[in-house]
Amino acid sequence: MTGTTTRTDTIRLWPARAYRDTFAPDAPAPVEGAELPPGWHGLYFLPDLGLDALRPDGTPARDGVVPGIDLPRRLFAGEEMTFHRPIRYGDTLDLTVSLDRMEDKHGRSGRLVFVTIAKTFGPVGDPAVTVRQHDVFLGPADPARPARPQPGPDGHAWEQPLDLGPIHLFRYSALTYNSHLIHYNDPWAREVEGQPGLLVHGPLTSMLLLDFAVRRSGGRTPAAYSMRAVAPVYLGAPVRLAGRPEPGGARLWVLDESGGVLVSADVRFSR
Numbered sequence: 001m002t003g004t005t006t007r008t009d010t011i012r013l014w015p016a017r018a019y020r021d022t023f024a025p026d027a028p029a030p031v032e033g034a035e036l037p038p039g040w041h042g043l044y045f046l047p048d049l050g051l052d053a054l055r056p057d058g059t060p061a062r063d064g065v066v067p068g069i070d071l072p073r074r075l076f077a078g079e080e081m082t083f084h085r086p087i088r089y090g091d092t093l094d095l096t097v098s099l100d101r102m103e104d105k106h107g108r109s110g111r112l113v114f115v116t117i118a119k120t121f122g123p124v125g126d127p128a129v130t131v132r133q134h135d136v137f138l139g140p141a142d143p144a145r146p147a148r149p150q151p152g153p154d155g156h157a158w159e160q161p162l163d164l165g166p167i168h169l170f171r172y173s174a175l176t177y178n179s180h181l182i183h184y185n186d187p188w189a190r191e192v193e194g195q196p197g198l199l200v201h202g203p204l205t206s207m208l209l210l211d212f213a214v215r216r217s218g219g220r221t222p223a224a225y226s227m228r229a230v231a232p233v234y235l236g237a238p239v240r241l242a243g244r245p246e247p248g249g250a251r252l253w254v255l256d257e258s259g260g261v262l263v264s265a266d267v268r269f270s271r
């Protein structure tokens, strides 16, 4: 069954504190009333599904929004965020979630069903943040046809290695109550999903890229952000965050060892 779900949560200090301790030690320490850093809303409104509502891969089978899709694999494909006003620690907000669209495509990996999920954080008429999240459902894995990185950008000004280990992935799965096996069960990732190793969570890469852009641009405030997961970021692979300023914003990438694009993103600043 699909429809709209609404939940309420309070922006408590602990999830942001735990995320900062693990991934963003340079971010300001969370204090009541201060602004939640842009993009960190994903640490709240955690799913509350029982085991009987999960697919064999640990992703939701029934969340009241996305219909059951008869394809065995699911990946995060990207997202677009619009920041309307700050969220502050201590705020109590609603999250409204609905299915925006579904699209059947065909790619190198075979049949792809893209779903776009619309999320509104805050009152629907006066939201703080709106998000369009894209997930993709795929058929059985064909390890002979892996997703390909895109050609690298023609230059970047900022660069930083992205060194993530299994503890980072464990902590992000725990912080977001994400039970998807591709992030922590190596035999599942290899033998069932045909991947060469564990996958870094797309929403984590997205948060890290947005934090990177804000930091490198001297603390500017994002108005809009979009990212696309082009090819997986694998645990232990030598990858780097990269970016360059553009008028009013910045372009961002996660690059592999050869400079190919695994993730691309754009941010537009309001101030």
Ligand SMILES: C/C(=C\C(=O)SCCNC(=O)CCNC(=O)[C@H](O)C(C)(C)COP(=O)(O)OP(=O)(O)OC[C@H]1O[C@@H](n2cnc3c(N)ncnc32)[C@H](O)[C@@H]1OP(=O)(O)O)C(=O)O
Residues within 6 Å of the ligand: 059, 074, 075, 076, 077, 078, 105, 106, 107, 108, 109, 110, 112, 114, 134, 136, 146, 147, 148, 178, 180, 199, 200, 201, 202, 203, 228, 229, 230, 231, 232, 233
């Ligand atoms: C959280 C969470 C799960 C995760 O975090 S999973 C880890 C993060 N996500 C990924 O690693 C996904 C990385 N991307 C891929 O592996 C590939 O892009 C994908 C989705 C397998 C598609 O690759 P293909 O090679 O099969 O696709 P093509 O390049 O041939 O393109 C076919 C058409 O699809 C469109 N398309 C491809 N990728 C995307 C994308 N990321 N977003 C939107 N659209 C995409 C492409 O434009 C083509 O469309 P046309 O209209 O031109 O046909 C958790 O579970 O909770």
